[in-house]
Amino acid sequence: MGRFIVIVLDGFGMQAMRDATIARPGDETSSTLGSILHDFPDLKLPNLEALGLMNAFGRESACMKFSPDATFGKSELMHFGADTFQGHQEIMGTKPRKPEVHDFQQKIDAIEKTLKEHGHMVERLGKPGLEYLLVDRYCTVADNIDSDLGMAYNCTAPLDFLPFEQEMDIARLVRNVAVVNRVIAFGGTGNTIDDILKAEEVREGRYIGLLASATKSYDQGYECRHLGYGVDPSVQAPSILGRAGIPVSLFGKVADIVHNEQGKSVSWVDTAEVLDLTIEEMKTMDHGFICTNVQETDLAGHSQDAARYKRILEIADGKIGQIVDMLKADDVLVVMADHGNDPDIGHNKHTRENVPLLVHSPKRGVDLGLRKTLSDVGASVCDYFGVEAPENGTSFLSLIR
Template identity: 30%
Template sequence: MTRAALLVLDSVGVGGAPDAEAYGDGGADTLGHIAEACATGCADRAGLRAGPLRLPHLDALGLGAAAAAASGRVPPSLAARPAPGSAYGFGVERSAGKDTPSGHWELAGTPVAEPWGYFAPNDPCFPPELVRAICAEAGLPGILGDRHASGTLIVDDLGEESLRTGLPILYTSVDSVLQIAAHEEAFGLECLYALCGIARRLCDPLRIGRVIARPFVGRDAASFERTGNRRDFAMPPPPGTLLDRAAEAGRAVVSVGKISDIFAHRNTGTVLKGHGNDANLDHLVAAMRDLPDGGLAVANLVDFDSDYGHRRDVAGYAACLERFDRRLPELLAVLREGDLLVITADHGNDPTFRGTDHTREAVPILAHAPGGAGGALGRRGFADVGATLARHLGLRETASGRAWV
């Protein structure tokens, strides 16, 4: 029996989404624009990288070729052709939106049929009745924020007031999300999680995709930093995801990073969470060493998105990609004959683009099977990933998607 792993590089889009203009994202290209910036000498603030983007292992799997197929151009320093035996293509999302849950759910074979709800583009952004209901149930005299904001910037702006008053900071973005920031020690982590649980239930009728707990520590604006105890409270995915199919067949399932949160803890099996990409990649490598025949591992590496995409830090994003690429051989080394690894993304977050939000983009699809045949996969739907992994594992077919093997 074979095994499978799905690795989502959060926000590593490759441009070329046919409906990008409808989302205000025409011309967005996360990987392409990072590579172009690096070609002109992009250096990070810490001086840890400079010069052309160096991703030899991802490129050997077909990253440059996938980007060229999606956007019509090969990113600088990447190759138009992968190493022999690599299967590559690009994915286009059917679900409306450009957020994490819909991207992951569709990759797992279950596109979102109804559009998400969103908060008003003006500030204050939350319906007054929602704020009143949250405060009443949580016993809060009020909130701070109530606006669209970058998570790090709003903590810089309001963190000291939050510490002084004991009030949490509520904010949103163009995505379907309500985020709640509070001091991990002064407000209390469990109190923050309980508050998010209340907000989650009250946001359900509004079809808000996620409520996210954003704890931070520090004494003042100069020392505030977010901790690794983020938790996503997501709406449950549609029935019949790849994880559901694996669980109903009695297969081992391992969820790494924020996968368990994204899938609302339904059939997510063994949950492994680390703080940052390196820790979660450690978990994935260890899980693949021990995963039994027929097992499925699903992982998300979020640092690309949360630490660099939203902060519009081009050099930091480039360094993060290169750091992952240097470690990719560790993951490839633990794959067995008959295994299938698919590396992809859930949306874009072009750090050269306006604003601080996700961008509607196509995503790379890199499929690696030790000793397997390669080739161009062409344009695929996100759901084709779930359909392919289900067929590879001998599971019941997903409701959407068409397998390429």
């Protein structure tokens, strides 16, 4: 038994899911890979091509063909919408629960009551009917206005004045009341509560929050934790493996959003560097689980920049080739995505797409079909190491060994 490595090309979808028209209207024509190939028909990704990228896509391009011995498939998203956080929880074996969509005004009374019952000092800011909370003088609790409105609440604090663990205590209480997709606790050093309050913005007349990029939280000392709706880390692959004494290393954005108390987590953004971290880990890890998130593909999709997306894919492809060259006989490599982010769709949100499932394993030439959930990967990881199964998913390990 060796290593099971998962590379998540964030936002690299293949085509709209069958339910996109109903579940996410506007995404029914989406195809992240299709749009990039339309704009750049000469795109060449030799390592992904060898792993079966075009097999999974279902058609060849001018410069990329089917790979006859590839082990490949696709996966639908079981989680609601198309979300990086929920996508990674699903990958790790969580059975998604459908969150509700609420502006903060609908929950402010209940959240304020809970915080006060637990001894926190709470003030209301804003104006009547459009308010948010200031807790313990330094932590704001408000709408997340940086992504899909109504899907998340932010807890934001200057960490020179309020320790991150104290902010997390506040965020956990908010999470106990909130039924939105995420409660996000974050902050940085070198800024003040005045910097945060100056970032106040109102969206659509009913969402009030602090624009994260304007709070100066990212400038230095940044810490962040995402608390998801219905997510129990104890039934996810990293926790199960950690309890069994199996090394777990998470690199990139996955380190910010997946619980890995007993393993190694390194947050990183740059594509070449995060994959180099993966390569360096492979040099010293003979046995264990690695998951790496390539975030810049998703950022290119949000920017609606197909040319940037192409460049990031080319960088990732080269590094994936190096990873393939380092694989040992018993190792398994999975290259996949968590949702789509079509750069030509006409909006800068994620898209609800089937995602590729490209596998390098001892057995070649296997069609894994269309999987119903990303959790099949987490289930396969646990099966590979002979530990208990996660909450969700069906292992495909027997098909690839």
